Amino acid sequence: xxxxxxxxxxxxxxxxxxxxxxxxxxxxxxxxxxxxxxxxxxxxxxxxxxxxxxxxxxxxxxxxxxxxxxxxxxxxxxxxxxxxxxxxxxxxxxxxxxxxxxxxxxxxxxxxxxxxxxxxxxxxxxxxxxxxxxxxxxxxxxxxxxxxxxxxxxxxxxxxxxxxxxxxxxxxxxxxxxxxxxxxxxxxxxxxxxxxxxxxxxxxxxxxxxxxxxxxxxxxxxxxxxxxxxxxxxxxxxxxxxxxxxxxxxxxxxxxxxxxxxxxxxxxxxxxxxxxxxxxxxxxxxxxxxxxxxxxxxxxxx
Numbered sequence: 016x017x018x019x020x021x022x023x024x025x026x027x028x029x030x031x032x033x034x035x036x037x038x039x040x041x042x043x044x045x046x047x048x049x050x051x052x053x054x055x056x057x058x059x060x061x062x063x064x065x066x067x068x069x070x071x072x073x074x075x076x077x078x079x080x081x082x083x084x085x086x087x088x089x090x091x092x093x094x095x096x097x098x099x100x101x102x103x104x105x106x107x108x109x110x111x112x113x114x115x116x117x118x119x120x121x122x123x124x125x126x127x128x129x130x131x132x133x134x135x136x137x138x139x140x141x142x143x144x145x146x147x148x149x150x151x152x153x154x155x156x157x158x159x160x161x162x163x164x165x166x167x168x169x170x171x172x173x174x175x176x177x178x179x180x181x182x183x184x185x186x187x188x189x190x191x192x193x194x195x196x197x198x199x200x201x202x203x204x205x206x207x208x209x210x211x212x213x214x215x216x217x218x219x220x221x222x223x224x225x226x227x228x229x230x231x232x233x234x235x236x237x238x239x240x241x242x243x244x245x246x247x248x249x250x251x252x253x254x255x256x257x258x259x260x261x262x263x264x265x266x267x268x269x270x271x272x273x274x275x276x277x278x279x280x281x282x283x284x285x286x287x288x289x290x291x292x293x294x295x296x297x298x299x300x301x302x303x304x305x306x307x308x309x310x311x312x313x314x315x316x317x
Contacts, residue, residue: 017123018098019122019203020032020128021127022127022214024188025130042091044083046099060081084118098122104198108202126211127200127209127211129214142177143156152169
């Protein structure tokens with residue numbers, strides 16, 4: 016299954032992506048994770064990305080698509096993938112579709128986790144994180160506050176508030192999403208691939224709805240695509256076999272021709288046997304006929 020997850024910051028799509036990965040055993044491909052991995056690995060794409068980031072520029076779509084293509088080539092992505100954080104706008108979506116078409120792995124489903132803006136604001140501005148690195152607990156003063164006040168329930172460490180989780184910054188992030196990423200909803204709807212999940216309520220209920228959509232939309236399609244792929248593979252094998260037979264036949268014919276040619280050349284190169292001298296035919300002996308004596312008439316008696 017090949018899925019792209021859509022949703023505003025704070026919609027919870029990242030959390031749902033991890034649950035989908037665990038259930039369906041396919042990788043979550045996050046462009047942020049890819050960028051960090053490529054830069055840390057010192058790959059050519061990583062170097063280009065680092066140069067752009069160091070210069071304060073956005074990493075080009077070409078580089079990001081190259082990273083995605085490289086990631087899709089790994090064995091764990093053979094059964095599908097979940098794209099999270101890309102595409103972010105229409106040109107990226109079009110470039111992604113073109114790349115996946117070349118790979119023969121088109122997207123099957125675009126899942127939108129839909130949450131109202133006022134809820135998103137509360138989710139992001141009300142977020143509180145445990146300051147202890149090895150704990151990582153997350154709370155929300157509006158929806159899931161710590162029972163220990165400003166302390167972590169698990170370890171007792173102080174809760175912190177990220178500086179960029181303020182109303183002004185969050186408002187700008189949501190505005191960017193609305194202007195650039197939201198049009199993707201119409202893009203995938205036009206392709207008949209968009210399905211929407213309400214991202215409000217118990218996490219388990221949201222996840223179940225997503226799984227139901229996947230089972231309804233992708234499983235039957237995957238079965239059909241599997242049969243189509245099987246037929247295509249059988250045709251490829253048949254074509255390869257026919258090509259091999261044709262090649263072997265041509266080789267045999269060429270070999271036979273070469274053998275006949277060699278035989279002909281050898282025959283031409285062989286010296287012709289010496290001709291026996293032809294004896295002159297004996298001339299028939301001349302038969303000399305004796306001249307017949309003229310008959311004399313008898314003398315008459317006197």
